[in-house]
Amino acid sequence: MRTNYLTVLSFCFTLLIASSSIVFGANDSFLWLANADMSVYKKEGILSTMRIANDYFMEKWPNPGEDTVTDKRRPSNIWTRGTYYEGLMALYQIEPKEKLRKKYYDYAVEWGKSHDWGMWGGTKTRNADNQCCGQTYIELYQIEPKPERIAKIKKSIDRMVSSEKIDDWNWIDAIQMAMPVFAKLGVVCGDDKYFERMYEMYSYTRNKHGDNGLYNPEHGLWWRDKDFDPPYTTPNGKNCYWSRGNGWVYAALARVLDVLPEDAPHRNEYIKDFKDMSKAIKEAQRGDGFWNVSLHDPQHFGGRELSGTAFFVYGMAWGINNSVLDPSDYMSSAGKGWTGMIENALHENGFLGYVQSTGKQPSDGQPVGFDKKPNFEDYALGAFLLAGSEIYPDFGGCIAENSSKSAF
Template structure:
């Protein structure tokens, strides 16, 4: 099994950095490290939980007021704390709460949500995935305590999109992670497969239509961030440009969605 794991990791790394000679040494380093670690066991659940708890406590200590706006001095800009930048943290917090039911985690998430009135930046009219990402946590909290007001706003926002024929909103790949799981969550809650269908339509448009021929490069197994980076765009070294974080968002979205979707769902 460890040898099989080594092979899979090596194949994944080679896929990600194929043709990228600059990273050849990185590929070798990762592969050799894994081979040398074959005899070692993965960290125990206890140790993994300890690290996650430590990291989360650092965040909660740094941000005791979850409602506090996010200010970035280098950009001289301030954002509300319910957009994607903070929403993705709460996804992780709820996952941590799923394995460690500390009341402080739940209360922190509820406090954040309540202070934002369980709403989205730009309200229910928004179609922007960056604004809808908070809905994933609102829904997770609703599943703990089914108070309708917890999901009224996010449902209204997604339902407005459902009533439209427009399916090209996710024109940058990060949006797949921010919004696609919300459709999936609502489809499960309301036992309504139309949410799954619309989710897939929007995902497929991003993958196969946005830009010239979609934002997914099947030959490389990677995604261009948006239409500004698909062909004919090239980096100065003549190579394609891929944003690693954006590709990570897509993978995270697919894992989350597949974990939520019913097993008999065609998509």
Template sequence: MKTKKIAALLIGLFSFSIISAQEMPDRKETLKTIVKVNDYFMKKYSDYRTPSYVNKVIRPSNIWTRGVYYEGLMALYSIYPRDDYYKYANDWSEYHEWGFRNGTITRNADDYCASQTYIDLYNICPNPEKIRKAKANIDMLVNTPQVNDWWWIDAIQMGMPVFAKLGRLTGEQKYFDKMWDMYEYTRNVHGENGMYNEKEGLWWRDQDFDPPYKEPNGKNCYWSRGNGWVYAALVRVLDEIPANEQHRTNYINDFLTMSKALKDCQRKDGFWNVSLHDESNFGGKETSGTALFVYGMAWGVRNGLLDKKEYLPILLKAWNAMVKEAVHPNGFLGYVQGTGKEPKDSQPVTYDKVPDFEDFGVGCFLLAGSEVYKLED
């Protein structure tokens, strides 16, 4: 019996030493870092009305890239409610008349991603006009039979939380039901047998990367940020749906399986490669995917779904690496892969390179930092 007690004590001390090896950041320093990154962005893009002009295409400032940024800003506002944050988000929403590129008839999740922020702002200061178009758009999706709109996995994050937020806001089950139908189709049906490889716990970005497509090293192609989008979506949905929602266990199981898969392929320096299973295919530090994984893991630890001893060292190693190696003194965020769909896109990814869109990377980082800040409670 004494031997067993000694063994248990040694195991406990070993687990503590692993966590201690990754120092929990000071709460004030975490806030200082995310505020610095956000202030850099808000100063550079002070005119929220300015459309983007990338690859000779003009896009309004309420597309998905900016929508993700505002998701991060609202997360920051939830822990540090500065008036200028609220104004920056509210003015942007009012400028776009609480609507979307391509209007309320759009089926493209990249368009209605902005609804996540519109609903958050409504919850702070209710006004029916803030969510009128968001509700009209999602009601159209609910009332039509198609379930194959999310054919690329990024769309799961852009669209799925909107259904969850509206379901919670209205109390209507139809939003949760349609959300599951669309998720389940992408997961299990789209392409040959769905975009999710349950055996390996990771997602193909779209059917172009289904087997027999392989990475140069012969393994399946799992794009870091694409998997980050799904991982973040699961967190954002679980944060909204009721404890007794019939598919909550399904979402939790996918979250847990993904968490283990992601833990197993983290780089030694704390980041994740753009290609999760092939470090030879444009390998190197990448911030946006890493931030989304930190966001999910921190949320999972804080909510008791992930074991603290197992996952806290993983997420702290990643967070500390981003703060140390990706955040510039002026708040610019380095090592962000620009837009694309696979490892080779928007390369090279470096410390100094400005991505084609700066907004979504900042949003991912703000989501991660806000969760790490909450974790420190």
């Protein structure tokens, strides 16, 4: 249940006060926004920035089935593109213009058709990265229930449910790639077996992988995989909590809770982890609204990074909108994060800067920068669109209060 908009408005003053602590650097993105109409920070402006970023990508990739080519050729149904389509479907859900809704829907359907609604690795794959595309396949099935849209992803997940193996998710990114697929199938099929297996796999990653699980309840954050749990530390002796890795888990919990029935088993455990993560994430935020790639060590490749930031903004805004998080505690943080991204990372043509390329740790894909193109442009855009989709409904009137444009 979403928080009432009037309740949200009551915290605008909190955002206004918080904005005084934001330190924004000058760059081309900020300069073009400085000359833009103030409406860019209001509800319609939030939607407009999402459209700008998405248009850049769709114009660059007019054929959704085209392979991606970086260091090698890959099909476009891999996890990076699957994450983009999660964001596109979120944009589709809030888009009021029927022409644009059809454009987004058709683009997603064409993508699914081009891959025959299948996964890289086929129905025998247990790799969560390969199953990420299933999140969008299922959402498209829910809009137009054509059996072929979910037949293959269901077969893949059914194989996992019927086996004894529950340790597949040995890196935390996998939680976002596949956990929502289980949750969505549980809803579509009306069968708790998907919820139960999802919980078993999540719990194994949380409590058993590595030496004692990949989640540290003391800090409310996750090590990316067994290579980064203690005794491993950053060069400065800190726990290595990778921003995007924690963003994957945070987004996964939001996406699972968004569809999981209120009386579903283990829901309260997910909520507790989500709340504990929220507290830890909020405490790690930079003054400019972004998060560093290393959450507990700002000196370890410190600086703005968009993909982790976008996932954190998405999760916080979702939590506020769905009465899981207290607006008085988290609205300022979510607002600062969104404003930081549009003022410091969004180019006029829709390109998103400060995106860390694919990897598994803070040092990968460095340095990031305003003009630097990552090896894949799709997953960070997906995260940005997810964030915007939750900022848009109830935050619109407040984001302007959090803007630094008053400096101009």
